[in-house]
Structures are given as C-alpha cells and as structure tokens.
Amino acid sequence: MLLPVFTLKLRHKISPRMVAIGRYDGTHPCLAAATQAGKVFIHNPHTRSQHFSASRVLQSPLESDVSLLNINQAVSCLTAGKLNPELGCDVLLVGTQTNLLAYDVYNNSDLFYKEVADGANAIVLGTLGDISSPLAIIGGNCALQGFDHEGNDLFWTVTGDNVHSLALCDFDGDGKKELLVGSEDFDIRVFKEDEIVAEMTETEIITSLCPMYGSRFGYALSNGTVGVYDKTARYWRIKVKSAFSTHALYISVSETSVLIIEISFQSKNHAMSIHAFDLNSDGVCELITGWSNGKVDARSDRTGEVIFKDNFSSAIAGVLEADYRMDGHVQLICCSVEGEIRGYLPGTTEMRGNLMDTSVEQDLIRELSQKKQNLLLELRNYEENAKAELSSPLNEGDGQRGIIPANTKLHTALSVKLGTEKQAAHVELCISTSNDTIIRAVLIFAEGIFVGESHVVHPSVHNLSSSIRVPVSPPKDVPVDLHLKTFVGYRSSTQFHVFELTRQLPRFSMYTLTSPHNASEPVSYVNFIIAERAQRIAIWLNQNFLLPEDTNIQNAPFQVCFTSLRNGGHLYIKIKPSGEITVNTDDIDLAGDIIQSMASFFAVEDLQVEADFPVYFEELRKVLVKVDEYHSVHQKLSADMADNSNLIRSLLVQAEDARLMRNMKTMKNRYMELYDLNKDLLNGYKIRCNNHTELLGNLKAVNQAIQRAGRLRVGKPKNQVISACRDAIRSNNINTLFRIMRVGTAPS
C-alpha cells in the first residue's frame, strides 16, 4: 500500500485542470494553479519568497509561501515549462478566453501578451514536429495556434470543433512529436505539424489526453470513460459509474452547461485529470486518473487493471509529477479542488505490482476459485437442462420455470421507416422470435445514439408479443455497434433466457433510397475520380447504407438517390464509366463524410476534388462580412470605453474638489453624472460582451468552413487546401478563398 509522502493543505481553491509545476527560478519547483476570481497562485515551499514583491504579485494573506498573481480574467488554461531555451528557467503560461500571457515569474516580467481571438481552452508546451523552438500551443474555438518565446505565431491550423484537450506524443514513432487534439465533436485528431494523419471517433467530449510512452496515449471522456490508445487502436477502456443527475432538469441543458453543472454539483463522476506515471517502478508508465468524486486510481497501461487507489474528500483538480521535495526522487502529485495536495513516491521494485492491501496470491486463488465455481455452475446448468429435456413434453406451466424450445431463434432486421405525423423518420430495428415465445424486454447497449449508454424497451403485460420494433435514430453519421440483450420467455415466466447479439448500424443508415426522378437534384456537388470498378462501389454502398434488399446495381454508369431522414435533403451519387464520381448534396458535412468513407474503403491516399456549394459559400461570404463588421464595432467600442474612463477620472477629481470646497451641490451633480456614466459603461460592456460572443461564433464558423473544405479532400490536397485557405484569410482575399474551396488549389 502506498502512502502519501507529504500532504499539504492550501487554503485556496484550485480550478479543475489548471495546475502546473515549474522551476520558475531555474532550480526550485513551484506549484502554480488557477484559483477563484481570476487569480493564479504560486506555492513555493522552498524559498521564503523575497523576490515576489512587485506590483503584479502580492503575498497571499493566508499563507506565507503562497503568492497570488492577478490576471483579472477567468483563467481558462495554464501550464509551465521551458519556452525559451536560452532562458534558464521555466515560464508560466496563462490562457484566458481572449488572451495568452507568457510570464516570467522570477523576473516578474511578461515575455509576451497576445490577443487570441479564438480563446484558449487548452494549452500544451513542447516541440512539435520539425519546428525547432519549443511552442506554446493553444487550442481555442476550432483553431490551434503555436507561439514561440517571442510571441511569434509559428503554427496555425484548424480542427473540427472547439478544442478541449491537447497533448504531444510521438504518434507514428518517427522520433518527432505529433499533436493530439481532443475536441467537442468527440474526435481525437492527430496533427503532424499541420497535416491530419489520423482521426479517432469517441463517444463523448474528450476532456483530457496524455502521452504514455512511445505511440501510446491515454484519454478521458466527459462521461467517465478512461482508456489507452496505441496509435489508432484502442488498447482498453473502462467506464466508471457516471452520469447520475438526480434532477431531470439538467438533462435537457446543453452540453457545455451540463459540464459546468457537473463540476459544481459533483453529482456526476468523470475523470478530471489524467497523467502517465510509473508508480510501481516496473519501467512502464501507469495511467493515473483523478476523478471528480475525489478518487485517484492508477491503472496498468496494458489491461486497465487498477493497481493503486486513494481517496480525496473533494474533486481532483490535477495530477502532476515533480521532484517537489528536491530530494532527487520524482513524486506523483495530486491536487484537489479544495487545495489539498498529496505527493506519492513510486513504490520500490520489491513491491512491484503489489500496491494493494491483499497479496496477489490471495487474489489469484480467489479469482481461480471463482472461475471454478462459475464453471461448475455452468456445468450444473447443462445437466439440469438435460434433465428437463427428459421430462414431460412442453406445456405452459414450464414457462414459469423459464423453459423454452431449444430451437428458439431470434431474428433481427434493420429497415428505414419514413416519418409519419406522429413519429419522425427513423431506422427501425425489428426483433422477433421464431415461435410462440414472447419478448419481455430488449436492452440495447450502444454508445452515442441514446441519451445514456443504453435503451430499454419494456412493453406492458398486455402488449407482450413475439416481436418488438425499436426506433433508432443516430444523430451522427458514424457506424454504431448495437449490443442487444433480449429477454425471451413466456407470459408468466419469472425466469427468462437472455439472447445476446450484436448488430452493426451502417454509417449512413439515416438515408433512404428513393427513385431519382421524383426529387430535384441539389445544385451543390463534389466531383472526383476514383479508379474502381462499379461492383466495388456497389459493395461500398451496401455496407454503408441501408438498402431495402440487395439492390441490383448494373455496370457503370449508374446513379443512386437518397433522402435524408433528418431533414429530407437529397443525396445523389453518380458514377460514370471513366470512374468519375459526382456526389450531389447540399450538406457539405455529408459530402465530406462520403468522401472520407470512400477513401478509406478504397484505400485512396490522395484525392483531389472539385466542389461547389453555392448556398453554403454564400452564407460563408456573409459571415466573413460580419466578422469584419464586428471587428470594426469592437474597435469603436474600445475607443468609446477609453474616452469614458478619461471622463470618469476628471469627474471624480471634480467631485472630490467640490467636496473639499464644501460645495455640496456641485459634488452631488458630479456624482450623479458619474453614476450615469457608470451605467453607460455597464451597458457598453454588455454590448461589447454580445459583440464578442457573436464574433467568436462567426470566427468558429469560418474555421469550420476551412475544416470542411479540407475534409472534401484526402491526403496531400487536403493540407494544401487548409494552408491555402489560411493564407487567403490572412491576406483578406475572399474571392481566392472561395476559389480554393472550389478547386482545391491556390491560383498560381
């Protein structure tokens, strides 16, 4: 059993995920963490801080070894590390919704202070790919930016949605680090500099990522899942009891605000922070997870087995490692949101894999005997079964004991149902038994398509029958595995047989085949050439769409037409003998999904695509115009504010003068004016706030557009599109931007 080597209780709250340890003076490790009211505190147990006496830093009144740093804005991310290789000490980096500050704690000076329009939700520091100097990479709304120590913007790219977590990891084993990005659209993307090399889809928002070793990395989701990936393959994952909101109220709240409620109510349990650390000294890092209910556990990187756990009284804010006692041993440091900090020394090698109370042998014996017990039970079940078979023929009374004909089979069928007045269009899963037995209930475990992780159909006693229809409507175009558990028995049974089977829901199950002529063709299209036979394309169609029966597809050229069940939009796929494929749809995301799906199915590495989405492009054009507008409004408002603050200063002086002169009437008037002005300022602030959120929303839309344009291409053309689009936006050349999106290359 591992006991903490030190426990500290700081009387400051720590905001979740915002803790870092750095050697700000070059030698002594100090803990920096964001606390309430836009402050960052630095805990320095080693030197009684004489040098923190400047204006920005003030001594905490509560503890002598804690100093506070005023940021005056809600801190959204924080890290520490070596940004400038020439400078001997670590730099503290603090990100807020609008700015990034690189701060040299030792010298009390700003290295740089940058405005970042996309906000900084996550930050990571380190070297990326071939870029020589260390970068501070921040992830904001759909955008990633990397700064060097002078504040130069050396890296920029876009991603699919708001970034929630970042990590650097040698993903492909070439000795250079790649950037892992976890975002709000449940995807983990891997960037090799600005090229996306891999994408993994998870089932929830990725809240944390951490490199383990080699190409292995850990991740945590907001629904309480933690796991380990090795390259693109998931090694293991576990889901810990999660999502238990006692009030139904919170379920309906949007995704982001649910997160906030989770943290403040702590009714949901999810991983707050993950970290890789070799706790049992076996040479391999374990995944350490800090949970929102105050639990800390260490799991083996291979199996996910818990090898160590401890409990805090409040949620964990961060898990770190550092030689905090300066004795040459690196400790694992866990911080809770209430400011409790515990340090653990890794176990000695003798204790290898033996961090729990009970001995391994004891556990092994228990496990083996349990297995034996299970097998014996199973054996007994079969014997009982054989006995039952010999007894009298089947009658209804047997149903009570759960006896059903052995040849009972379960049929499942997936089909597309068009919407009626009562029910929206959906995919229907039909489950039926092969005889007179009834289905008492169906449990469907599948992630990402139901509110929870499962869906239950439990008909009332009067409506029991031998078949059940379950409507399923996946919100996203991803393939889903449906794990079905069906309880089969008779009406009066108290014991049921459980039939378990797995059905896969194809990627584009929410599209139904319609005849081509009754629907008008969408004007938007993508056009590309894949040198494949028509039969192969037919196979792809069969695998990815729910076709009524094995639709017979003749030789090229042919065309198929689908209607979306979500919004009724049309989708045409036309194949010409030359291998030229045209996809007509108004939905640019869908076009991107189809291209990516085809590219992976036919193993196409590079694909240049010609695309035109007039409606979408028109919207984008409007958005770009709006961005310009908001920018100018922003500037105007800032100028107004500066004016007003000057006015306030003079009014205040005048008022005080009047008071000293005992001219109460003037003083009163001045203070009245001041009050009015203050009201104006507050109003102005509200306007600025609104303006800013609008601006952010529009910028996000722009970033998303670039990402979508990229997704229409595969491989090298994709990266070309993204970087060319970026250049076009930089030079504010809107026409070029649209040309790039259409053709895929920059006009030379």
Place this chain on the structure above:
Amino acid sequence: VGVTSQKTMKLLPASKHRAAQKVVIGDHDGVVLCFGMKKGEAVAVFKTLPGQKIARLELGGVLNTPQEKIFIAAGSEIRGFTKRGKQFLSFETNLTESIKAMHISGSDLFLSASYIYNHYCDCKDQHYYLSADKINDVICLPVERVPQITPILACQDRVLRVLQGSDVMYEIEVPGPPAVLALHNGNGGNSGEDLLFGTADGKLGLIQITTSKPVHKWEVGNERKRGGILCIDSFDIMGDGVKDLLVGRDDGMVEVYSLDNTEEPVLRFDLALSESVTSIQGGCVGKDGYDEIVVSTYSGWVTGLTTEPVHKESGPGEELKINQEMQSKISSLRNELEHLQYKVLQERENYQQSSQSSKAKSAAPPFSINDKFTLNKDDASYSLILEVQTAIDNVLIQSDVPIDLLDVDKNSAVVSFSSCDSESNDNFLLATYRCQANTTRLELKIRSIEGQYGTLQAYVTPRIQPKTCQVRQYHIKPLSLHQRTHCIDHSRPMNTLTLTGQFSFAEVHSWVVFCLPEVPEKPPAGECVTFHFQNTFLDTQLESVYRKGEGVFKSDNISTISILKDVLSKEATKRKINLNISYEINEVSVRHTLMLIHPKLEYQLLLAKKVQLIDALKELQVHEGNTNFLIPEYRCILEEADHLQEEYKKQPAHLERLYGMITDLFIDKFKFKGTNVKTKVPLLLQILDSYDQNALIAFFDAA
C-alpha cells in the same frame, strides 16, 4: 461451498484450549461440510449428500459437556450428526412450513417457521405459539442458569416476544426489525439473562430479560448507514480477557466491538468484505494458538481473519500463507480449471447441437438471488439490495410508478436511464445498471412518493452461460413512507376515516396490507386489530383499528387520510363491495402538521442559504486576508463550511420533497371540503419561496 443462509456455520469445540478447530457449514444444496485447515489447506472431514436447503445449523449436546453434536434444519426436518459425520437423528417435525430458525439447548429444541413457534423436548411436542408477524430468530436463555425455560422470539414487527410455555409473558419493542438474537458472552452474561439483538436496519442492542420486565442496557445506532446485522458472536479476539462482540452485516462489514469498563461497546475495528456475511464465529482454525474470526459469506466463501502473528498486536489482517504452498495450490487449481473448461466446452457444444433439433427444450437455469427491499428511516427512502452468487452482468429496473433512483456511493455500476413512453407501456422508469467485473452485490436507493403505488421490477442477469435473467417484483405501497411503531401520541389532533360495509375481517386486513408496509400478510388472530404507524419523513401518525364490517383510521395528517380514502374506495369497487366511507376532518390538524413541518423546512432553507454563501465568503476571505471584518454569523458559516456542504450533499431534493408534501396537504385539505384549489397552487409556491410560518398558516386558513 454453495450459497449459505444466515447462521449456518459453526466451529466445533476443540479438545484443548487453543487447538485447531474444525469448521462445519451447511449450504443451500443441503450439503453439510466439515473441514479443518492443515498447513493452510482445507481438508474435508466429512461431507453429506445433497438434500433440501439448510436453513440453520446449530451445535448441541448433553448439558455441561462439549457441545459437539451438529444439528441442521432443512425443510421441515431436523437432522443430527456426530462430529465424525454419522447421522444419529432424523426428526420430521409436524410443521407445515419450512423451518426458519432453530435453537438447541440440551434436549430442548426450539423451532420456528414463518409464524409458528414450537418447543420440543426429546423430540416430543411441548409448547406451541402462533406469532402475529414473521419470526426471524428464536433463542432461549440458558436453562442451566435460569430457573425456567424462557424462549424469546425476534419478530418482524419490531418486537421481541418473551414466552413462557405457550403464552407471551411480555413484549419488548426494539428500534428496528430484529434479525438475529444471541446470548451475551455466549452464556447470557453475569445473570444469564442478558440478550443481544441485531436489527435488519443495522442496530445492535443488549437487553436483560428478567422474569417480570425487560431492562434495556445499551443500544448502538447505525450512523454510518451500514447494512443490516445477520450474525453476532462473542469471542475474546483482543486477548484482554473480556469477550468481544463480533458482528457480521449484510453489506459485507465485519465489526469487532469490545466492552469497556462500563459495559458499553466500543468499535475496535472493521473490515469490508464484498458480500453479505451470513455467519461469524471466533475460534482457532488455521493455526494452533492463534485466534481467528471465521466468517462465511452468502455465496459460500469461508474466510479466516487471524490475529497476525507478525505484530503481536491484535491487528487482524488476511490469513498468513506460505508462498510455496500457495504456488502448489494455484497450480492445482489451474489444472482443475483446465479440466473443467474442457468439460464445459463439450457440454456447450452439446447444448448448441440440441438447439438444432425441434423437439428439445432449453430451461433457464435457476440461480438464487438474495434480495432485500427496506425503508430507511433516516432519509425516508427505500434501499434495494440484490445479491447473486456469481458476478452480475446487468440489472434492468422497471417501474410503473414515478420514483427517483438515488446514487449510492458503494455501488460502482454504470447507470443509464432510458426514455419511456409511459402511456402505452406503463413505464415510468427504465434504467439499466451495467456492473463492473466481479460485482455480486448491488445496492440501489429509491425514493417514492406517497399516494403513488405500483410495482418495481428488477431483471437480474448474471454473468454465466447460458445467459438467463430473473425477475423480482417489489410493491410500492400507497403509504410507502410509513413505518410500524408501538407507541402513539394520543394528544395530537386527529382526522378520522371510518369504513363500514359488508366485508370480512380478512378482506379489510388485505386492504391494510395493500396500503401499508410492515403488516403481516396473514390476518392476525382475534376479532379486532390495532396497528400504529409513523411517517418517517414528517413524523405524523396513523392509527388503524379494524374488525369485521368496520375500520377506523386516524391520522394527524390530512394527506394520509386522503390517500387511504382514495385507495380503499378503489379497492372496494374492484371487489364490488359496497363501502360507506365517512370522515371527520379536524381543522386544527392542518395547522398541527404545518407546525411539524416547520422546523424541518426552516432548517433546510437556512442550510441552502448558508451553502449558497460559502463560495462568495471564501472569495472575500482570499481577497481580504482575514475574516475579522465579517459579522460573526458569516464567520461561523466559513468555519463550518465543510460540515454544511456535507450535510447539504447528503439530502438532495429534501426541500423539494417538503414543498411537495405541503402542496399535497393544501390540496387534500380542500378536497375534503369539496373545493378544487389547484389554481391556487402557484400562489402557495410563491409563499413557500419567501417562507414564513405565519404567512403559510394564514394562507391555509384564508384560502
């Protein structure tokens, strides 16, 4: 060993002090197994053939000789074995029900089934008693020390009944339904009259049974919300010359209490096992000279907790094992497993083949579920405990009444709620619990609303092939938050509901059973019956007196009467019985109930307010550096911050529940007057938001 029942493991007395003892255990398959430990391995002494499920196992023998004869109760039969495993007695009792509890003392045999108690002497029927409620345990004060035979029954209605012959001498009320009885120090203490009891809601107590009246000595509450007590033993594990109390609970807790100078129990240590502890005894099994606590758990594990020889301290840990033996044990187990696996594979194939033929049938193999559905007095919620002998895969909870599922810290299963279309399928709650590997026990907490009744069903699927599932049903009664009590405050203002009509005693009893928990299903003997109940949430009372053709229900809470009225008339209509319902409403009672609610509501409001302030105050503290500038009240909040937050977290939605009760009260009050005041409810809620007791009472009076 297979699944075991409560009190089915004993240690055979040793020939000399501190020599290794042998363990006898009986399981649900009817097998009695006796084994000793040799070099860390279990060596069986004897094993009987399977038979009926063994409900109890006791040791007996001629008085003042070593008690080494083994008696088991299985079905309605009592069997006796010598310590070598020879059967010397088989005695078929004339009980119609199967035996639930047994006590043996010399040649006296005390048996009880669900409601019947029998006393046999040398297998001859001596006395007989029919209890009003279920009997959980039976014991007799030591015959050699107390002049007359005094059997004591632990009954489900929170009463210990002390008998004399076939008659009740007196009844003792205890704080919860007693589940287990034991003699203090194993012999009844100094006077031979001291009796220990453990209740199903986790309380422990000592009572002296004198010939005329009981003397309560002490009671230990259950503050930490642990499980119900299943077994008690007295053994000097600490080695200080005084016998300690060993307690096993149904949530797997093993506790050791030692008695201090004033004879008060002090908790010395506790240990959590993963399943419910069915039997516990102190003794010496593994190694000569070291005392151990031997426990058996529900799914048939026998564990020894030893006084660790490494530290001479009596800090008990896991059994000491020598590595090599371990290795050989593991390898032999592995071999056995492989063999079994092969066999199972073959059987599985057979099974697959049989499913091809059309004539064959396949039976869902039964497995045993140990379940408990009880009302917690402290937070007025139900807890449902499910325990299966193998690992649980998932549990589906379905309910046709609106209920809330609460989170339980101990349970680690992943919950997922499913949307339900309540109209067509009568589902109000559908939730799945997906369990982690090796979970054999699942605990759920459920909050019900009075007046809403129906059934809760749990579909349990264990992780075993072929996969099957079992359904358990639990009734949620209309007055679900009521609990039996035996004393009632008659000075309260009461509302009365009187039923008259052509119905039999059994019928009216069945209605009461339908409405209220903790009422015996069998109509009690006698012409007229009185039951008292208390609302666990509001502390209001209900008195029900009924006999053939008449029933009178009195409560100080109008809502209770209103619910009863609705349910009873509905039930009667269903059976086509003509009922005359008359009621008498006492206006003062409404005010009285509001007064009862008042302190609770005020406390909750204050708590909520304080908790809201904590964060802001803390920030001020950080900003200003000290708290001297704050008024004492705020400083006090800051000091108690942790405590307050904990309190607040413990009772989620408590306030909402209170609001709900007040609203019900309001509506019910006027329902009896024949006016519908639903439109005024928003006004009421407004008053509640800015709560003031007088304003509320005024509103009730005025409307």
